[in-house]
Amino acid sequence: MFMAKRMAVKEKNRLLADQGKQVKNYGLVLRLYPNDEQAELINKTVGCSRLVYNMYLADRKEDYEEHGSSLSVAKYKKEVLVPLKSSEEYGFLKEVDKFALEVACENVDDAYNRFFKGQNSFPQFRSKRKAKKTYTTKMTNNNIKVIGCSSIKLPKLGKVGLAKQKTKRNKYILKKIREGRIRILKATISQKGAHYYVSLTLEEIVDKVEPLDISQVDISKVIGIDLGLKTFATVNDGTETEFVKKVKYITESEEKLAKLQRKLSRKQVDSQNFKKARNKIASLQEHIANQRKDFAHKLSSRIANENQVVVMESLNIKGMGRNRRLAKAISDAGWHQFQGFLKYKLEWQGKHLIKLAPWYASSKICSNCQEKHIALSLNHREWVCSKCGTAHERDENAAINIRNQGLETLGLISIA
Template identity: 40%
Template sequence: MTKRAYKFRFYPTPEQEQLLARTFGCVRFVYNAVLRYRTDAFYEHREKIGYTAANARLSAMKKAEDTAFLNEVSSVPLQQCLRHQQTAFKHFFEGRARYPRFKSKRHRQSAEFTRSAFKYRDGRLFLAKCKEPLAIRWSRPLPSEPTTVTVSRDSAGRYFVACLCEFTPETLPVIPKMVGIDLGLKDLFVTSDGHRIGNPRHTAKYATRLAKAQRRLSKKELGSKNRAKARQKVARLHAKIADCRLDRLHKLSRQIVNENQVICVESLKVKNMLRNRSLARSISDAGWGEFVRQLEYKAAWAGRQVSAIDPWYPSSKRCSDCGYTEDALPLNIRAWTCPACAAEHDRDVNAAINIKAAGLAVLALGENVSGMEPASVSDSR
């Protein structure tokens, strides 16, 4: 059995909207207050506050007169936000993330409910302190009763509920097909079979409308209702762009997993690549990291394999016929001829073929395959 989150949109009643607004506000207040408490305790007294002490701080806050409003909402989301904060500190101390940041009311709001704070009966979901079920638009049935429910509201004002359920993944039959994938910007990716998937450039598609909405937002008076309306228009455009990108990536990753037994990709350091100011927006819009992440978990569910090669492997500069490696290959050169064997190569297809060969070698040898040391690799791949 595997756990999977099923996300649906719902439309709250005015009473539910008020309750959720109070819940989101209390969760944000508790998270920020306890984070400030833990930070001050360390810098002022060199005292490390764990989850037990943080939970005790929450109990004291609920008893205080000035923060008694915390009792108006379910206690489960407040406790869960402290658990998430503890996880954030664990990732920070282990070097996997930066220091936890304070939550803002202008960004996505969420509250997590465990079994004791919700009821799921006959396809209807009831939250704690809520008399009516949520008006959820069920796009598909749940495989089992949810173990955890997360309610959220994005910057565009839309409400979503994510139900964490246990399900049995369906293993696909074994097929002999294998593929290498070279990610890019002109084309979203090119396969070793020569297929090119174009880059829709969702951000550029809505750039004019987004710029117009942002100009109007900048002219509104701070704190006014008109500014709030203009901010929501900008948020709706950003949500539209993100939804289009995610929808396309889900369809492409599902198609790749269904059609191939072994999928070979590059281990790209996307965060480092975003330091290039000229390409940062295009790289973010392409969604390389999200695409590879979807390939990995969907392949694991389907019984397929994803092989990631060394990020320093010179896939574009190496001849897929004889193995000769060019010293440098600038990005503006899209086709080149191997000086050793005179083979003519399309840059992206050649890279995809090399990625496939290196990925299969990784599976066979159980180690990364790198063409040279990182210090001697050219910036152009």
């Protein structure tokens, strides 16, 4: 099954390449407004998907333990799932989206494949309490369809209301979906707190882009980016440095959130006021996440459009695991999201993202004379190199070093 899927994708890519085309995949998350009946059916589908996932996993384990064989998805669907649906005990499975149940089986298979490739630990059963409230359905015969700007048709659920779209990106993508220029492959429906979402996996066929040859790179379009907590990104292009601050409305929302969280801590746990405050915090957190995402999209688009090679440090958050507060601050800052967006936006244009090794001490090297100042405290924004006397701004110096290191990696310069 897995092999067949991969072969089909390969074959498709080859055919497209012959026509000078390629596949571009990405996602779109939209807030859903199901009515009570639809919300109930979503919950039911989540439960049934989890049940089928667990049953197939149990059967597959048992099959292996008893017969040393591997119960394939196709066999399970045909010989177990179909009869189950007609049984009295599990007849309720017929009431939910059948594609969601198929995807649940395929997820078990994917989990096994990742395990065999050493990417995951052995597949685990999903507990009702801990598992995310989510299920995924597949596009088959136009069963998923965006209708106008305000609703989406989903299997079994029918027409579900959509939140009004505020960002240009979302409006643009929805328009292209309606025009049939972007295809929906999958839809993941999820519930977080009191809110519902649909996350669409999309496919667009675009002109094939050849990767830009390094020898053809315009060196003035190679930039180094240093990510920071106060200044979100410090960007150096070899002559100038741009300090990109987080936009003011995000900072304001974050301050408001901190205030609400302090207030919450003073309220009596489980009182009515406590619950109210907690809901308020949850919706503000969601709002901030959307603001950050929008910011990351805008900045990454601009940088990817204006440059050819972007050099950054690897984000080694795992290595910072011991300092939990720092790790949280870094993940909250949205660096991963930004780097992810930037990477695919560069690749779409045949451009390059160079990630430096995480141990490269960009902040402690003088970008003028390359002297390493190991003892330099990172608390000082400004410092003077004791060897060559150059005055540095910490983040700018780091961005210059990152850019130079990237240029050297590409063989475009050599650092003395």
